[in-house]
Amino acid sequence: MAIGRAKKQSRPTAARAAATRSNSAKRTASKAQAAKPAARKGAASKRAASRSAAARKSPPRAKRLGLLERLAAGPVICAEGYLFEFERRGYLQAGAFVPEVVLEHPDLVEGLHRDFVHAGSDVVEAFTYYAHREKLKIVGREKDLERINRQALRIAKKVARSTGTLLAGNICNSNIYDPADPKSHKAVRRMFDEQIGWAVAAGVDFIIGETFSYAAEAELAARAIKGTGLPAVVTLAVHRADASREGLPLSEAAKRIEAAGADVVGFNCIRGPWTMLPLLKEVRAAVKCHMAALPVPYRTTPGEPTFQSLTDPHWHDLPGGRPFPTSLDPFVCNRHEISEFARQAYALGVHYLGVCCGAGPHHIRGMAEALGRQPPASRYSPDMSKHAFFGTNKLLKEHNRAFSGKL
Numbered sequence: 199m200a201i202g203r204a205k206k207q208s209r210p211t212a213a214r215a216a217a218t219r220s221n222s223a224k225r226t227a228s229k230a231q232a233a234k235p236a237a238r239k240g241a242a243s244k245r246a247a248s249r250s251a252a253a254r255k256s257p258p259r260a261k262r263l264g265l266l267e268r269l270a271a272g273p274v275i276c277a278e279g280y281l282f283e284f285e286r287r288g289y290l291q292a293g294a295f296v297p298e299v300v301l302e303h304p305d306l307v308e309g310l311h312r313d314f315v316h317a318g319s320d321v322v323e324a325f326t327y328y329a330h331r332e333k334l335k336i337v338g339r340e341k342d343l344e345r346i347n348r349q350a351l352r353i354a355k356k357v358a359r360s361t362g363t364l365l366a367g368n369i370c371n372s373n374i375y376d377p378a379d380p381k382s383h384k385a386v387r388r389m390f391d392e393q394i395g396w397a398v399a400a401g402v403d404f405i406i407g408e409t410f411s412y413a414a415e416a417e418l419a420a421r422a423i424k425g426t427g428l429p430a431v432v433t434l435a436v437h438r439a440d441a442s443r444e445g446l447p448l449s450e451a452a453k454r455i456e457a458a459g460a461d462v463v464g465f466n467c468i469r470g471p472w473t474m475l476p477l478l479k480e481v482r483a484a485v486k487c488h489m490a491a492l493p494v495p496y497r498t499t500p501g502e503p504t505f506q507s508l509t510d511p512h513w514h515d516l517p518g519g520r521p522f523p524t525s526l527d528p529f530v531c532n533r534h535e536i537s538e539f540a541r542q543a544y545a546l547g548v549h550y551l552g553v554c555c556g557a558g559p560h561h562i563r564g565m566a567e568a569l570g571r572q573p574p575a576s577r578y579s580p581d582m583s584k585h586a587f588f589g590t591n592k593l594l595k596e597h598n599r600a601f602s603g604k605l
């Protein structure tokens with residue numbers, strides 16, 4: 199929680215500094231209207247003095263800390279799930295799930311990054327998920343590979359640098375990795391290296407390797423990222439069985455990924471909060487490094503533990519016979535469930551937290567507030583005391599409040 203504290207402490211300090219600046223400016227202005235340049239110079243030096251005094255008093259600014267320092271001090275929130283959000287809005291296609299929106303509507307990608315930072319994300323992850331050679335080949339855009347990666351990194355960097363958040367590069371499951379085919383391992387490593395190269399050139403603070411089914415592919419990713427010297431966050435996607443795709447117990451899989459160099463290991467995607475939480479308990483005891491948990495915000499159950507396995511008895515004629523991926527709406531977790539997940543995961547010692555496919559800014563704000571934060575979006579956190587029918591505010595009309603039971 200130290201980051202939350204640091205942020206809270208820095209606000210009053212900043213407010214005091216601003217008040218000092220404003221007062222000194224007023225005093226200067228009333229003393230000598232005629233000597234404006236000199237007065238401005240004096241005010242400027244006072245401002246500089248008050249700023250340096252504030253800097254001495256305040257704790258180190260959170261934005262100057264790297265990922266590992268932030269994790270050592272408390273939680274780090276990383277909003278994800280851009281593919282699902284842009285599919286829902288009509289800017290990319292379900293199926294291939296390639297982030298073409300990066301090239302076609304960069305302004306919208308920047309806007310989504312800003313929404314998530316406003317809601318409490320500490321990380322801006324470049325939208326390069328599935329912007330890899332295999333996926334771009336499938337949509338006939340392999341020639342755009344470098345352009346899409348560089349553009350995604352540029353957009354994310356702009357937001358991260360202007361908000362004091364961390365900039366993350368991103369690689370993911372290749373879909374060509376085959377445990378039985380060593381040639382595929384080399385091809386995967388080449389795919390990782392080219393994306394990592396663009397991320398490093400963009401000046402990322404760390405690199406995320408995510409949604410790996412095979413522990414061995416995740417190990418490849420960890421080694422590729424660590425080759426750059428940057429921190430590596432490497433997460434597995436766990437399907438119906440509580441094991442990696444090659445059949446390793448998750449604690450063993452996590453140990454191998456840690457041994458391959460990952461600074462943070464854990465899980466993202468596929469599992470909802472309540473079918474991911476038991477996995478965290480199992481793995482926390484097995485590894486020494488930091489852990490990550492970024493579930494999908496869907497109500498998965500022990501009988502249907504993944505968002506692909508969910509069934510919906512309330513609607514017939516689902517495309518493909520399943521709610522995944524376009525008919526998951528009835529299963530979306532509310533913000534309070536995500537808050538509760540964040541509390542429980544953090545209590546287990548999982549410091550790197552986020553939400554994957556399906557995430558909305560309200561989920562991220564719920565997570566941030568559960569971890570003791572007050573992100574800018576908290577200015578608009580609910581206050582039902584002002585509601586015309588359910589509220590308690592004295593100005594509200596009693597005849598409406600009395601009617602609340604009939605709403």
Ligand SMILES: [Zn+2]
Pocket residue numbers: 279466467468494554555
């Ligand atoms: Zn996901």
